[in-house]
Amino acid sequence: MSNTRQILVRKNAASNICKVTGTMETISAVRYRQYYNQWQEGQAFYESLAQLAYLAVSAEQSIDHPLMKPPASKTQAVIVIGSDRGLCGAYNNDLYRQIDTHTKMAKRFGRELRFYAKGRKVLSYLEHRDITPVKVYDEFAEAPSAEQIKAMADDFTQQYLAGEIGRLGIVYNRFFSAASQKVQTLTILPVVDLIDDLTTRATAIWPWELSFEEFMLRPSAAEIFDGLATMIVRTSIQGCFLEAAASEHLSRVVCMRNATDNAEEMITELSKEYNRARQGQITVELLDIVGGVEAMK
Amino acid sequence: MMVGLSLGKFRVVLLTPKASLLDCRAGSLVLPGNDGYFGVLRNHCPMLGTLSRGIMQVREIPGRSDAFFVVEGGFVRVAENHVTVLAYEVTTFEEKDEKATEKMLYHARSVAAGQAYIRSQQDAIDVDKARLIVHMAELAGIQLAVEKDEQFLGS
Numbered sequence: 174m175s176n177t178r179q180i181l182v183r184k185n186a187a188s189n190i191c192k193v194t195g196t197m198e199t200i201s202a203v204r205y206r207q208y209y210n211q212w213q214e215g216q217a218f219y220e221s222l223a224q225l226a227y228l229a230v231s232a233e234q235s236i237d238h239p240l241m242k243p244p245a246s247k248t249q250a251v252i253v254i255g256s257d258r259g260l261c262g263a264y265n266n267d268l269y270r271q272i273d274t275h276t277k278m279a280k281r282f283g284r285e286l287r288f289y290a291k292g293r294k295v296l297s298y299l300e301h302r303d304i305t306p307v308k309v310y311d312e313f314a315e316a317p318s319a320e321q322i323k324a325m326a327d328d329f330t331q332q333y334l335a336g337e338i339g340r341l342g343i344v345y346n347r348f349f350s351a352a353s354q355k356v357q358t359l360t361i362l363p364v365v366d367l368i369d370d371l372t373t374r375a376t377a378i379w380p381w382e383l384s385f386e387e388f389m390l391r392p393s394a395a396e397i398f399d400g401l402a403t404m405i406v407r408t409s410i411q412g413c414f415l416e417a418a419a420s421e422h423l424s425r426v427v428c429m430r431n432a433t434d435n436a437e438e439m440i441t442e443l444s445k446e447y448n449r450a451r452q453g454q455i456t457v458e459l460l461d462i463v464g465g466v467e468a469m470k
Numbered sequence: 471m472m473v474g475l476s477l478g479k480f481r482v483v484l485l486t487p488k489a490s491l492l493d494c495r496a497g498s499l500v501l502p503g504n505d506g507y508f509g510v511l512r513n514h515c516p517m518l519g520t521l522s523r524g525i526m527q528v529r530e531i532p533g534r535s536d537a538f539f540v541v542e543g544g545f546v547r548v549a550e551n552h553v554t555v556l557a558y559e560v561t562t563f564e565e566k567d568e569k570a571t572e573k574m575l576y577h578a579r580s581v582a583a584g585q586a587y588i589r590s591q592q593d594a595i596d597v598d599k600a601r602l603i604v605h606m607a608e609l610a611g612i613q614l615a616v617e618k619d620e621q622f623l624g625s
Binding site for chain 1: 483485486487488489490503504505508515516517518519520542544545547549550554556558559
């Protein structure tokens with residue numbers, strides 16, 4: 174049986190951990206709620222966007238637009254969205270695996286990779302793999318502002334049109350529902366691939382019996398598609414950051430809840446052990462006294 | 471009587487990536503198109519268009535006052551008396567309490583008047599947008615509390 178003092182120290186340590194994890198859980202739960210509400214409110218938007226995109230690509234006359242053309246370069250840009258802090262379970266580990274997959278694929282098919290990183294955890298992993306990211310997004314905490322998104326999207330679109338990159342993918346934890354988040358790579362450019370993803374994930378595609386040709390267009394079809402492509406690219410990047418943030422906080426909530434539960438269990442165990450040890454000590458002391466009295470007789 | 475209420479009306483939905491801001495029936499709608507403002511009434515022909523920055527006006531909404539929004543570009547689809555507006559970002563007085571409304575209007579007015587230096591980084595707006603917000607307030611008939619008092623005293 175260990176010393177009562179030692180047990181007490183361990184118990185205090187466990188209760189401190191319990192407090193910290195409990196607080197982290199509460200904070201992340203609040204943040205998660207905020208991001209989740211934003212995500213849910215935005216679903217209608219993405220649904221409508223998918224309908225528009227579907228309408229545009231199902232047009233009879235093919236739209237001649239530079240963003241619709243097949244990629245001119247073999248270089249692939251990858252944005253990896255991870256977290257700044259740990260303590261969120263397997264959230265970052267799955268991202269690392271995806272990075273490895275991309276590196277292997279690039280090697281196999283002779284493509285050049287350019288990494289763009291968000292989050293300190295991702296950065297340190299890339300460093301560990303001897304990969305230097307082209308750019309690190311550290312000017313915003315979790316979700317970038319509208320201007321930052323705009324700058325980001327315009328930059329990549331420019332690079333694509335100039336033939337510097339042939340593909341743009343975002344590696345992030347996709348938020349399917351509160352019960353399921355999974356790491357995946359969403360292809361943003363070429364836009365056709367993105368429209369593919371948008372239209373297949375939408376629940377209702379085109380409930381009306383109208384085709385693209387029946388619409389009055391203001392301005393021309395090419396300009397509309399240009400605007401549409403810009404909007405799809407921009408809002409999809411924004412959506413990725415939002416979903417990544419929601420997934421991060423949710424996985425932290427789950428993790429911290431487990432940690433708190435474990436700590437509480439440990440505290441109960443240690444309390445029992447402490448009481449037993451203290452009782453034992455008292456018994457020993459009593460026996461000593463009784464033994465002493467007996468010896469005096 | 472109930473039929474009369476919904477006669478000549480159509481559905482208007484305003485969506486942004488962060489929130490769905492409006493879903494109602496309305497009698498008329500004015501939108502900032504890429505080549506100027508245009509109006510939409512019931513039985514408008516199917517239409518697709520891009521939007522530029524400007525004020526979106528939704529009028530004759532049954533059971534409530536007219537709604538106004540500063541829209542930062544986007545898309546509109548008009549089909550079968552169903553108008554869907556997709557916007558990047560929207561600024562509005564809707565669903566804001568009196569204090570927040572007042573703060574926004576005061577801020578916009580000071581920026582429009584050229585006092586941009588007092589603005590904080592977080593809610594920075596440019597002069598163009600500030601003017602739109604001021605104009606939107608005029609359309610919606612929103613005034614600062616001080617002005618209301620002045621009017622009251624003057625009358």
